[in-house]
Amino acid sequence: MAPKKTTTAKKASVKAKSSPKPEDKDKAADAPAESPSKEPKPDEEVAPADGAAAPEPADGKPAEATETKAPAPAPEPEAEEPEVDAAADKRARVKCVVAWNAYDTTIDALVSKENVLSCLQTGVFALTSKAARGTVGVKSGRYYFEVKVLEWNMKGGKQGRQVRVGFSTKECGHVLGSRGAKSCVAFNDTGKVLLGSSHDQVKLFRKNRSATFQLGDVVGVLLNLGGESGSVSLFKNGERISMPVPLPEALQGQTLFPHIDFRGAVLVSNFGPDPWKALPFKVRMLSDLSQADSEDSAVGPPKSAPEVVVPVGLPKGGIFDWADAFIKKCGTTHVEISNRAAIDWVRASGVKVRTQGGSLDKPTINDQTFDVQSSGLADGSATRQMLRAAAAHGRSILYLEVNENLKGASRETTLQAVGPQYKKIAAVAVGEPSDEIKERAREEVRAAKKAEHERLVAKKKAEFDAQKAARERKRLAEQAKAERVARLEASKKKAAEAKAKLEAEKKAEAEKKAAEAKTEAKADAKDGDADKKAEDGEKPEEAEEPAKDEPKADEKAEAAADKSEAAETTKEEAKTEEKQEEPEPVWEEPAFVDDTDYSKIWFVKREAPEISENVVDKNFNKYSLPDQKEGFAEVRFEWNAASEAANKMKDFMVERQKRERLELSKPQWLTDQLQKWNETYNQWRKAATLAKPKASKAEEPAAKKAKTEGEAEDAETAAAAAAEPAIEDEPEIWSCEDVKDTGDGAPLFRSFAKEDWALLTLRYELHLLVHGFAMAAGSDRPGIHDSTVSHYFQKFFSKNFAPGYYGKKDLAEVVALVVDTVTLGEGSGCLEAGHPDETPVDTFVKLTEEARRERKARIEAGDESAEIKLNEKALQKGAGKGGSAGGKGKGQPDARGGGKGAGFKGGKARQGQMAIQQRPAHAQPAQYSQSYRAPVSARAGPYDRPASRPPPPTYSSRPYAAAGPQYGGAAYTGARQGYQQQPRGGPSFAYRR
Numbered sequence: 001m002a003p004k005k006t007t008t009a010k011k012a013s014v015k016a017k018s019s020p021k022p023e024d025k026d027k028a029a030d031a032p033a034e035s036p037s038k039e040p041k042p043d044e045e046v047a048p049a050d051g052a053a054a055p056e057p058a059d060g061k062p063a064e065a066t067e068t069k070a071p072a073p074a075p076e077p078e079a080e081e082p083e084v085d086a087a088a089d090k091r092a093r094v095k096c097v098v099a100w101n102a103y104d105t106t107i108d109a110l111v112s113k114e115n116v117l118s119c120l121q122t123g124v125f126a127l128t129s130k131a132a133r134g135t136v137g138v139k140s141g142r143y144y145f146e147v148k149v150l151e152w153n154m155k156g157g158k159q160g161r162q163v164r165v166g167f168s169t170k171e172c173g174h175v176l177g178s179r180g181a182k183s184c185v186a187f188n189d190t191g192k193v194l195l196g197s198s199h200d201q202v203k204l205f206r207k208n209r210s211a212t213f214q215l216g217d218v219v220g221v222l223l224n225l226g227g228e229s230g231s232v233s234l235f236k237n238g239e240r241i242s243m244p245v246p247l248p249e250a251l252q253g254q255t256l257f258p259h260i261d262f263r264g265a266v267l268v269s270n271f272g273p274d275p276w277k278a279l280p281f282k283v284r285m286l287s288d289l290s291q292a293d294s295e296d297s298a299v300g301p302p303k304s305a306p307e308v309v310v311p312v313g314l315p316k317g318g319i320f321d322w323a324d325a326f327i328k329k330c331g332t333t334h335v336e337i338s339n340r341a342a343i344d345w346v347r348a349s350g351v352k353v354r355t356q357g358g359s360l361d362k363p364t365i366n367d368q369t370f371d372v373q374s375s376g377l378a379d380g381s382a383t384r385q386m387l388r389a390a391a392a393h394g395r396s397i398l399y400l401e402v403n404e405n406l407k408g409a410s411r412e413t414t415l416q417a418v419g420p421q422y423k424k425i426a427a428v429a430v431g432e433p434s435d436e437i438k439e440r441a442r443e444e445v446r447a448a449k450k451a452e453h454e455r456l457v458a459k460k461k462a463e464f465d466a467q468k469a470a471r472e473r474k475r476l477a478e479q480a481k482a483e484r485v486a487r488l489e490a491s492k493k494k495a496a497e498a499k500a501k502l503e504a505e506k507k508a509e510a511e512k513k514a515a516e517a518k519t520e521a522k523a524d525a526k527d528g529d530a531d532k533k534a535e536d537g538e539k540p541e542e543a544e545e546p547a548k549d550e551p552k553a554d555e556k557a558e559a560a561a562d563k564s565e566a567a568e569t570t571k572e573e574a575k576t577e578e579k580q581e582e583p584e585p586v587w588e589e590p591a592f593v594d595d596t597d598y599s600k601i602w603f604v605k606r607e608a609p610e611i612s613e614n615v616v617d618k619n620f621n622k623y624s625l626p627d628q629k630e631g632f633a634e635v636r637f638e639w640n641a642a643s644e645a646a647n648k649m650k651d652f653m654v655e656r657q658k659r660e661r662l663e664l665s666k667p668q669w670l671t672d673q674l675q676k677w678n679e680t681y682n683q684w685r686k687a688a689t690l691a692k693p694k695a696s697k698a699e700e701p702a703a704k705k706a707k708t709e710g711e712a713e714d715a716e717t718a719a720a721a722a723a724e725p726a727i728e729d730e731p732e733i734w735s736c737e738d739v740k741d742t743g744d745g746a747p748l749f750r751s752f753a754k755e756d757w758a759l760l761t762l763r764y765e766l767h768l769l770v771h772g773f774a775m776a777a778g779s780d781r782p783g784i785h786d787s788t789v790s791h792y793f794q795k796f797f798s799k800n801f802a803p804g805y806y807g808k809k810d811l812a813e814v815v816a817l818v819v820d821t822v823t824l825g826e827g828s829g830c831l832e833a834g835h836p837d838e839t840p841v842d843t844f845v846k847l848t849e850e851a852r853r854e855r856k857a858r859i860e861a862g863d864e865s866a867e868i869k870l871n872e873k874a875l876q877k878g879a880g881k882g883g884s885a886g887g888k889g890k891g892q893p894d895a896r897g898g899g900k901g902a903g904f905k906g907g908k909a910r911q912g913q914m915a916i917q918q919r920p921a922h923a924q925p926a927q928y929s930q931s932y933r934a935p936v937s938a939r940a941g942p943y944d945r946p947a948s949r950p951p952p953p954t955y956s957s958r959p960y961a962a963a964g965p966q967y968g969g970a971a972y973t974g975a976r977q978g979y980q981q982q983p984r985g986g987p988s989f990a991y992r993r
Contacts, residue, residue: 082244083222083233085282086142091290098136098271098287100260104299105132106174106345107335107389115269117260120389121153124342124375124382129162129349131174133297134258134271136286138167138223141293144235144283145258146220146276149189149213151266161264163213164188165221166232167256170298176261178348183250184259187221187234187242189213195248205240218277223256238277255295258286263349299332301394307423308397309334310414312405312626314430314652315611318603320360321437322429322638323400330398335390338400339363342382346375353377359612361402384417391418402611406623408630415631424633426626430648431640433602441604445596453592464587620656625649658785658830662777666796669837670772674797677764680841684749685757687740691750730853739845748849758874760848762806762814763821764841765797770822771837772796783830786811799876807869817868820847 100111108120109130119130147165164176166186173181182196191211192199202211213219213236220235224244229252231244260267270276272285309326313319327336340360347353358364365378376382383401390397397418404410415424625645626635637645730751731742739748749756773784773792784792789811793801808814815824815831821844825832835843858866 081240081280083142083224083281083283086284089284089290091292094136094289094291094294096135096296098134098289100132100269101135101297101299102393103301103395104135104297104332105393106130107386107393107395115271116150117262117267117269119262121264123385124346124377125385125389127346127349127351127375129175129261129263131176131259131261133168133170133174133299134286135297136289137170137255137257137295137297138225138286138289139255139293139295140225141290142222142224142226142284143286143289143293144220144222144275144279145272145286146218146270147260148218148268148270148276149215149265150268152215153264153266162189162262163219163265163267164194164261165219166194166259167221167223167251168259169251169254170257172259173348174261175345175348176259181348183254185232185245185247185251186259186261187211187219187232193234193242193245195245196250202234202242203245205243209236209239209241211236211241220275220277220279221258222283225256235277235279238275238279240280257297302333302396305421305423306394306396307425308391308399308415308418309425309427310399310405310411310626310632311427311429312411313402313428314406314648315402315616316609317430318433318437319402319429320400320606320610321433321441321603322427323398324604325437325440326398326427330396334396334398336398336400337383337386337390339377339380339383341400342377342386346377355608357608359609359615360606361611362615363608387414387417391422394421397422403615403619407619408624408626409622411626412630424631426630426632426635427638428625428635428642428645429638430625430645433639437639438602442598442601444604445598445601446594449594449596450592457589460590461587464585468585616656617660620653620660623649623653654782658782658828659787661788661791662781664773664776664792664795667772667775669775670768670796673768677768677841681761684740684747684845687747688749688752691746733846733850736846739842749845751852752848754875755868755870756848756852758806758870759817759851759868760844762874763818763844763847765793766818766822766831767833767835767839767844769793769796770831770833782828783825783832786824786829786831789831800873802873805871805874807871817851818847820851 099113099115100117102111105111106128108125108128109132110118110120111132112118117130117132119125147163149163152161164186166176166184168176168181168184168186172183173179175181176184176186177194177197177199184194184196186194187202188194188199189212191202193202204211211234218237222233222235224231224233229249230247232247233240233244234242258271260269270285272287275283275285311319311323311326313322323336323338327334339362343353343355343363343365354366355363356366362380376385380401383399387397387399399405399414401410401414404414411426415422418424626632628635639645640648731744731748733748736742736748742748749760752760769789769792770784773781773796790801793799803810803814806814806817808817812824815822821834823832823834824830855866855868
């Protein structure tokens, strides 16, 4: 009996039968050929041949089945090193020391003599990337330098720690990959290579190696400018990590300087003479750079003392245009210290900073983006921190703080911060800019217009192409449809022909059979006759030949019709071929037309203002031009002479004083005039109400119906219009001595509607406003500017003012309504009174009546622009003695009641107050919500009918409850007065808890 195979033999047999994998075939192809016969190793078990006995062990025990490992795969062949040993070079070496350039770094990077790189990491520097560039660049040849991470600092900012090492041009910015810093190539610690602004994964030299580097790793970058494009390679701890990376096209032929960009780390660099970790080939370090292969950096210590330039310019005066031109001219010799520079730096470092409003000088930072308080970008401390760091490096500085540089005290603080070693220069950019600044702004406008034109052209071209494609699709669809129809018609015609042919064949067959049957019948009949005749002895007749089939008439007609139809089809096809297609529209690019008046363009139009208006309003009284007494060694006037700049500053101060919102106290004269006005106004309104005739009983139903249907816009205006006499019967205006009695017992204002009373109030309030401001502010103030009228209305009358209340867009249109009382000064934009301060109030009634008659005549003539569309807010009253409360804040005078003190009319009571609210006894509670308005019958006042009976009070203790009826009823004035009874409308209380 043959012994069984061992487990090893079985696996070997199965493995021999299994087919190799594709990758195994590739490896086998590269591996050397093996001999068919292979000697077994001493410790390797060999399977016996079939029929042979298995060997027994020496101890006589039966052999156990043993598992043997599969043979190890062939090792991966070693990739060939693309670099060779550096050849001997007897050329002269560079004379300067190859190291990191302390004057070509970010201001938060610190460089030691031993090439140790550390950094500042507090405040705004916790968010920024640090960078440094070498003192010498490489033009040709192959050179190498190394970097080692000594320490990871966990205060690496919100973006964490980072190291990027490589090469860049001298024009490249410090933070690699950011805007203005794309002329670079570098490897980062995450295993990627940066080419300009794009990151790519490193192509590894060997698969079992990693391109990331950690603490203690020695990282080297080899620059090889030989060959067609040149390349860079990454090494770690003496081993090649990456395949040679070709240089981008923008870097080919350029001088490249060693560059490092890091955050949250402390590093040390090695420029030679020997590498810390030997490479597989001999290489020259950067310190062994040949003079012919090198180029010195243009950035170095200033030839004289460093300078700090403090630009001074007026708001909206183009100071940022001057700063941009200055930085472009100076290049890297000066560092800009400003809020915009700080934000750009943080954004380039990878932190997403979103600004919400503000200005270029002080942008408003979104607090949710990062910790604004710790960065100092919100409170302005970031620029001070950057100023101290730049001064510690000995850099020349452009300190661009628009608001601070306009104030003398702030300028002195800035000069003290930089120290005595600096040359202090004030650059005054006030007035008309230089031609260089104008041309730069105009070029940007031209470029923007051209870009917009190109965008519109591209849009129109896309629309044209889309229409062309749509026409082509339509043509193809119609062609396909016609082909389908033709195929369908042909199919139908073929089927009809086949059917007709079949029917014709059947008919012919039937006719043939009938003819044959007839012939047979005749033949049979003849045979019978012949037999009979034969019997009778007569000669038989000869058989007649069958007549030939002739085409029938209908078949001939059908053949003729088919022939005619075929002829017509041929003619139509010929016409279709002869018909020419409509010419395809040709694209014509529209010409670029630029009709801009460039003579008026001085400065670049920016997304945000240079400085906020509210900041100017708060600080303009501290603005001044710089002087050498402040500590400046030189004061430069960049655009205009000193005298012209001083005149511009004086004009600016006068203009800002007009717009300044002063916190003035109300003069006693204005308070007294308001008290007299309120009393007189109440008397006039009562007299006007009594002078209006009552409607007859016959007219009441019609008036009620008109009011119900909405035909009467306002009951008071309609009644005034009905009682208004003809123009020729109206009394003389300026000969009237008493406006309450024109001689017939009726007042001059008998025909006033609500808009006339509103305009009368506006006339007198503007009159008081102009004279009261002059008394409170003094004669040195030019007057009330149109932008501050609402402010002083609230200040003097405790009421709001807006042109929209009178249906107008701006103050100029409102003043046009009362031009007989006030005017806007030409050029100054300030209100000017048309009457002296002691003008009697009757004069304003006469002016209002005169304007009313003129407006009425214009409306009757068809001039719709004469109509006045009033807002209810135009009828509000200001604070003062003698009135029910209204709106917010202090009590407001009203013609409907007296008393003084704080209160609320028609609004909501403040929280913590209780109010008694009136409502008719018959009303349901659901009908009177928080915005309850008493019905006409329950309201008291000179405009409403008296109530039939006083409604009982309803108590409400809810917060924000309506504090009394909105338009009348009982007047109350709060805690000071306590309780007050009106003639009609019932009691009302209001007190604080």
